[in-house]
Amino acid sequence: MATSTPSTEHVVLVGMMGAGKTSVGMLLAERLGRPFLDVDAWIEDEEGLSIATIFESRGEASFRELEVRILESFLGNPHASVLSVGGGAVTDERNRKALSGCGTVVWLRASDDTLAAHIGDASVRPLLAGKDVNAELARLSAVRAPLYTEVADVIVDVDGLAPDDVVDRVVAALK
DSSP states (O other): OOOOOOTTSEEEEEOOTTSOHHHHHHHHHHHHTOOEEEHHHHHHHHHTSOHHHHHHHHOHHHHHHHHHHHHHHHHTOSSOOEEEOOTTGGGSHHHHHHHTTSEEEEEEEOOHHHHHHHHOOGGGSTTTTTSOHHHHHHHHHHHHHHHHHHHOSEEEEOTTOOHHHHHHHHHHHHO
């Protein structure tokens, strides 16, 4: 577990969809006085399309290539930032390697029930649309948990916590 994060290093939030990476990331960036960068939002802005549309029109592989490129760009930024990384980014070995040594990687870990409660309308989530949400979240969580463990310097359990409380725990872990 990381014990400190110099101001020149990124804080990178990873975890499943619905874990709170964006909401926690924005609050954390404000608290640390750093810019906040969201890989998924950046891809949508750059492509002018929603992630769901990219998945539908170009396929998951194309989206993952965009994700690799944007994450690499963000991690190469010399200014310390708070980064939110899409839930599936860890499935690409290139991303896992890039996350190694980039700063402090924080896994926002949540139970499948918490994830399902936070996701809301699953129809806009390409990996969940048209599926049994709970079963698919359980499957994805099982596949990705070892990958999150591989890249994480810090694990913060978010179940039952408000975003501000999660930020408090992340900040405490960074000291």
